[in-house]
Amino acid sequence: MTVQAAIALDVPATILAADPLDAAARVWPDVLIGRPDSLDDLLRLAERCALVTFDHELVDPAQLRELERRGFLLRPAAATMAVARDKLQQRARFGAAGLPVPAFRAAHTADEIGRFAGEHGWPVVVKARRGGYDGRGVMVVADAAGAAAAVERYRDSLPVLVEEHVPLERELAVLVARSPSGEMVAYPVFETVQRDGMCVEVVAPAPASEQLTREATDLGRRIALLVDAVGILAIEMFVDRAGRLLINEIAARPHNSGHLTIDAAATSQFENHLRAILDLPLGPAHLLVPAAVMVNVVATTDESTADGLAEALAVEGARVHLYGKQRRPGRKIGHVTVVGEDLDDVRRRARQAAARLSGEPATMRA
Amino acid sequence: MTVQAAIALDVPATILAADPLDAAARVWPDVLIGRPDSLDDLLRLAERCALVTFDHELVDPAQLRELERRGFLLRPAAATMAVARDKLQQRARFGAAGLPVPAFRAAHTADEIGRFAGEHGWPVVVKARRGGYDGRGVMVVADAAGAAAAVERYRDSLPVLVEEHVPLERELAVLVARSPSGEMVAYPVFETVQRDGMCVEVVAPAPASEQLTREATDLGRRIALLVDAVGILAIEMFVDRAGRLLINEIAARPHNSGHLTIDAAATSQFENHLRAILDLPLGPAHLLVPAAVMVNVVATTDESTADGLAEALAVEGARVHLYGKQRRPGRKIGHVTVVGEDLDDVRRRARQAAARLSGEPATMRA
Numbered sequence: 001m002t003v004q005a006a007i008a009l010d011v012p013a014t015i016l017a018a019d020p021l022d023a024a025a026r027v028w029p030d031v032l033i034g035r036p037d038s039l040d041d042l043l044r045l046a047e048r049c050a051l052v053t054f055d056h057e058l059v060d061p062a063q064l065r066e067l068e069r070r071g072f073l074l075r076p077a078a079a080t081m082a083v084a085r086d087k088l089q090q091r092a093r094f095g096a097a098g099l100p101v102p103a104f105r106a107a108h109t110a111d112e113i114g115r116f117a118g119e120h121g122w123p124v125v126v127k128a129r130r131g132g133y134d135g136r137g138v139m140v141v142a143d144a145a146g147a148a149a150a151v152e153r154y155r156d157s158l159p160v161l162v163e164e165h166v167p168l169e170r171e172l173a174v175l176v177a178r179s180p181s182g183e184m185v186a187y188p189v190f191e192t193v194q195r196d197g198m199c200v201e202v203v204a205p206a207p208a209s210e211q212l213t214r215e216a217t218d219l220g221r222r223i224a225l226l227v228d229a230v231g232i233l234a235i236e237m238f239v240d241r242a243g244r245l246l247i248n249e250i251a252a253r254p255h256n257s258g259h260l261t262i263d264a265a266a267t268s269q270f271e272n273h274l275r276a277i278l279d280l281p282l283g284p285a286h287l288l289v290p291a292a293v294m295v296n297v298v299a300t301t302d303e304s305t306a307d308g309l310a311e312a313l314a315v316e317g318a319r320v321h322l323y324g325k326q327r328r329p330g331r332k333i334g335h336v337t338v339v340g341e342d343l344d345d346v347r348r349r350a351r352q353a354a355a356r357l358s359g360e361p362a363t364m365r366a
Numbered sequence: 367m368t369v370q371a372a373i374a375l376d377v378p379a380t381i382l383a384a385d386p387l388d389a390a391a392r393v394w395p396d397v398l399i400g401r402p403d404s405l406d407d408l409l410r411l412a413e414r415c416a417l418v419t420f421d422h423e424l425v426d427p428a429q430l431r432e433l434e435r436r437g438f439l440l441r442p443a444a445a446t447m448a449v450a451r452d453k454l455q456q457r458a459r460f461g462a463a464g465l466p467v468p469a470f471r472a473a474h475t476a477d478e479i480g481r482f483a484g485e486h487g488w489p490v491v492v493k494a495r496r497g498g499y500d501g502r503g504v505m506v507v508a509d510a511a512g513a514a515a516a517v518e519r520y521r522d523s524l525p526v527l528v529e530e531h532v533p534l535e536r537e538l539a540v541l542v543a544r545s546p547s548g549e550m551v552a553y554p555v556f557e558t559v560q561r562d563g564m565c566v567e568v569v570a571p572a573p574a575s576e577q578l579t580r581e582a583t584d585l586g587r588r589i590a591l592l593v594d595a596v597g598i599l600a601i602e603m604f605v606d607r608a609g610r611l612l613i614n615e616i617a618a619r620p621h622n623s624g625h626l627t628i629d630a631a632a633t634s635q636f637e638n639h640l641r642a643i644l645d646l647p648l649g650p651a652h653l654l655v656p657a658a659v660m661v662n663v664v665a666t667t668d669e670s671t672a673d674g675l676a677e678a679l680a681v682e683g684a685r686v687h688l689y690g691k692q693r694r695p696g697r698k699i700g701h702v703t704v705v706g707e708d709l710d711d712v713r714r715r716a717r718q719a720a721a722r723l724s725g726e727p728a729t730m731r732a
Contacts (some may be wrong), residue, residue: 002368007393009675010688010700027373029395106700108460266705281680288654288705295548309375314647322376338634339654 001262001321002055002254003028005270011278016045017215023324037246039063053231053277053338055253057130075180075277076230083227084252088129088161097226099219100246104163113162120164125152126159135214138197166246169239172206172213173257174220178229178273180279185272186220187265189213192236192257198332201351202294203343204264204287208239215245223250232234232273234258254298256332259315261285263319263337264292268314284306288341293347296355297334299327304359311356312336318353327359367628367687368421368620369394373638378645382659389690405429412438419643421619423451424706432720440508441546441643442596449593454527461640463592465585466612468532468604471527477515479528486530492516493527504563505533520563523683532612535605537571538579539623542587543594543638546645551638552586553631557599558602558623564698565622567717568660569709570630582612588617593664598639600624611672612725622662622698627651629685629703630658655705659713663700665693670725677722678702684719693725 006013017025025031032048034041034061041337046052051073064078064345074081078112083089091104103120107113118123126147128137154160171194175187191206192199206213220235227233232327234255236248258269259308267275267283288310304327312320315338322334334357339351369390382398383391398414400407402425410420417439430444440447449455457470467537469486473479492513494503494620505516507528521638522525536611537560541553551675557572558587573581593599593616600621602614626633633641633649670693678686681704688700700723704716 001373004373004391007367007370007690008685008687010690026395027369029392029397031395124649136550267685275679281674283679283685284683310646313641313649317647317650321374324373324376 001259001268002270002273005172005268005274006281008271009280010275011274013191014045015034016041017216019151026324029063030226036064040140043070043072044362045131046070046303051075051277053253053273057081057251057253059085061085067124076233077228078227080227080252083093083140084250085130087127088159089250090247090249091163093162093226094223094247097222099222099226100244102163102166103245103249104161106159107151107162107186108159110147110151113150113160114144114237116162123165125163125260126154128154129157129159130162131157133320135323136197148224164346166238169241169243170206170208170243171248172208172216172239173202173255174216174235174237174263175255175258175271175285176220176224176229176233176235177225177231177270177276178233178286179228179276179282183276183282184221184224185282185285187258187261187269189216189285190260193336197298198298200296201347202257202260203347204292204294212239212243212245219245219247223247227352232245232258232269238357256335259321259335260292260294260337261337262275262321264339265290267287290341291343292337293343293350294335294337295347296332297322297336297354297357299331299333300329300359302329309361315348315349315353320353320357322357367625367634368636371634371640375637375640375646376502376711377640380411380414382407387593392690392691397527401427403467405432406455408433409436409438410466412436417643419619419639420447421446421560423617423619425445425451425482442599443594444593445591446618453493453495453615454525456613456615457529459592460589460613463587463588464703465592465609468529468612470527470529473517473528474525476510476520479516480510481525483507483513485710489531491529491531492520493529494520494526495523495525496692498585502563511700516714529550532604533607533710535607535609536572536574537614538603538605539568539581539621540603541621541624541627541646541651542586542590542595542599542600542601543597543635543636543642543651544599544622545642545648546596549642549648550590551648551651552583553624553627553635555652556584556623556626564662564664566662566664567713568623569713570626572659574707578605578611580608584613595616597642598624598635622701624688626658626703626705628687628698630655630705656707657712658705659704659709660701660703661713661716662698663702663723664686665697665699666691666695666725670696673716674725680716681719681722683697685710685716686719686723688723699723700726 014030035216059080095101103117122140126139171192172191173190178184189206191203193201232254234251238246254269262268320338325333336347340346380396381390387559405654411641427448461467470484489508537558539556544550557569559567598620600617604612628634685703691699702719704712706712
């Protein structure tokens, strides 16, 4: 999706892909085959480019610092990527700055998790510091045995992050684009809907009070400054049952919560990411429509139904975005956005089209 | 721009490009180097693809018929492309079907042009049957000497098309998407503004009466059926000073007059072209916004001003689309669309951003 924005602005780009069959490599001519965790490969990439940016966090902050030491330009910088990669560091930085975060602690052992639970109550949430996404790397732990299992599971990346289990009212995402010269635009606040820790749906605008959305936006802007964001920064937040905002985690790149900006906003997050890292003026971030809903397409089988695309496109106004990825059950292979006047209607159509692409048998579909 | 739509729908494509530096070849990995007027190259392309489509008319209808004879699938078909390529055939077909066209005649000599002018009055318009675009291939001829010059200029493609010089109120474009199974959607009617025969600006919706836009849309649909269009068909029309609609010419592909659909319509013309040729359900064609204006970026020099892109993006809401083409004075190298509430405001901003990209010195700009 970044490539689609790069075409419009005529921005030359080299993509580092681990495999020539990677989704991005299939739709872009200038691809360097290499690994994002190989310093040699990163150096080969950086030598070809005026600057390097990221669309995931599977990079080693030490390698990124080494690139900067050698004079290569990273946007966002290695320091920003280091925070975005490490949930524990995020909690610590944001907490130390006085920003609202769930109660948390670093824990090396099941005993330490138990002590935290003694203070805050079971269940607690145990998270791998890094590498988790789509619900991976997160466990809700109800007792000492669960704590032991969690430490065992994440033993390669200790300490884990243990935090209070926040009873949620809803989750919000704030997307901010920020350029090196300091220009910043914030998208309207979106609601993200998770299932089993994976984002399944994003609703714009978020059904939240004006005050709450203003607070969330302000918080997003403060975090962008705090981590010296350049490009898109996505800030995921909890709203607890008491209506309190808590920072969950950040991503320093275009993010799933912002995919609906392609079809619903004056400027997509992908284009604003490019504009920001190139220090070009940012585009307006308002919605062009009263309501938009994005539903992820999560494959349910290894095989696509032959007519899934046709069935999805038969849903009035379904904007289909497929990622060219191999299907695997549980894997996000695309998304659908529907825009319109009425939120319920828009959501119903987006879910219907996404279900038709996911491979769900017709009888299972909403 | 077709490639951007192909990415979203995960449609595999092979592009036939004459040169590896062609704009499309620079943004797509699967490119076959070859000429669109070489049967061998067309055969090499067709053998790799389930179907062949077009983004220009620089193909030989006889070669396309030969492809069909050998069993390859063309969408649109060779017969449709033959009409789209030949202005004289268009006039004859549409006139014979009782559709409104300017008075016209085929002329092989200056005398024949003179006789036509004797009946219809000077000046007359002389057009090459094919190959003309952006004002090339069209001459306004005021007298017998001009007629002789026109015959001389177009001597390789006689007869020329000579037609009455219609005093214009405005020009309209109707875009229709039609699939092989017969589904058809029509975009709202757009106004096209020409300068020296080149489209410089497109306004949506067209400032025309409801009756006139309905008539234009009906005419567009009739022509789509008449030429058996598949994919996007753009129909350019004149509105004369008496408010009469006259068919000017057609293009059987995504067309400059529809570029604003990328940013302003529920489905872009490029996506609907793909959906149509693949016989997938078509997307809705309504505008998402009250007003949209597209202004072509026409290079004024061989060199870009270093900060042209930044200056253009600084115009609030400017949606910039660059084509990755080498600059040459007079060449279309991109376009800018602005969407919004107020047509005059939107037009002013689109013109301003386009001027900044064109290379016009600041003092010349609107």
